[in-house]
Amino acid sequence: MAVPARPRRTARRPRRFELRSTAVYFALLAIILALAGAAVRTVVAAAAHRPAWAAALALMGVGAVMAGCRGKRRISAARIARRSAEALDEATRTAVEALDAASPAPAVGLVPAGAGACGGTEPTVLLPGTVPEAPADTVETAYEALDPDEFEQAVAELCRRDGCLDVDVVGGAGDLGADVVARTPDGRSVVIQCKRYCDGNRVGSQDLQRFGGTCFTVHGADVAAVVTTSDFTAPALDYAEQCGIVCVDGPQLRCWQEGTGPRPWEARSPTG
Incomplete structure (x- = not known):
């Protein structure tokens, strides 16, 4: 009897360490943990005030776990943690890409237009030897x-x-x-x-x-x-x-x- 060969998993290429991506990753992880803690505190407070509701929720949770255990695939805590980590990593990459796309381009050689135009906001190039006009948004002094x-x-x-x-x-x-x-x-x-x-x-x-x-x-x-x-x-x-x-x-x-x-x-x- 031939035993089917299990497909080999391709070795994943280790990702290069990036400080910003790591910071965003841990920030998102901290937000998720904070939300989870808030949810747990809410459930505990509800259980203290409404014992009947807490019992009903516990029964529903036990039923969901038993239904999942009867499925073809067993629930694996490691698999759930791995998928959660992959989802969080994907969210981190998306957030970093969004930050890169939203970064404004630096302005070069421009100064605000003079206030003599009474409110003009278009940028103008300051030529050598010229005196800049008062900016339109000059802070008034009492x-x-x-x-x-x-x-x-x-x-x-x-x-x-x-x-x-x-x-x-x-x-x-x-x-x-x-x-x-x-x-x-x-x-x-x-x-x-x-x-x-x-x-x-x-x-x-x-x-x-x-x-x-x-x-x-x-x-x-x-x-x-x-x-x-x-x-x-x-x-x-x-x-x-x-x-x-x-x-x-x-x-x-x-x-x-x-x-x-x-x-x-x-x-x-x-x-x-």
């Missing part, structure tokens, strides 16, 4: 909530953002009216005095006169500007017109920050 030192730093940061060089905060004792000094992209010297005032406290003519006496003669400013969170009195604006000082009030400061208004060195002084 300048009224800053203290005077923080306000000077915020104005200096606006100058840096808009392409000024050699920006420095020099405000303090003995500053002779200059709080922020910088050099514009075209090489002009800018001297800015910062006045962080409340809405009811406007910049007066005395403030402008003290600044006007030093901004040009002492600091050698090509552009002299007074930036405030409040407003200017009429005599202060008259003095600024006579001396050629640029006055930037609260709304104009907000436009400068948003990129919808001129910068102090681009605005025409009252004398032109």
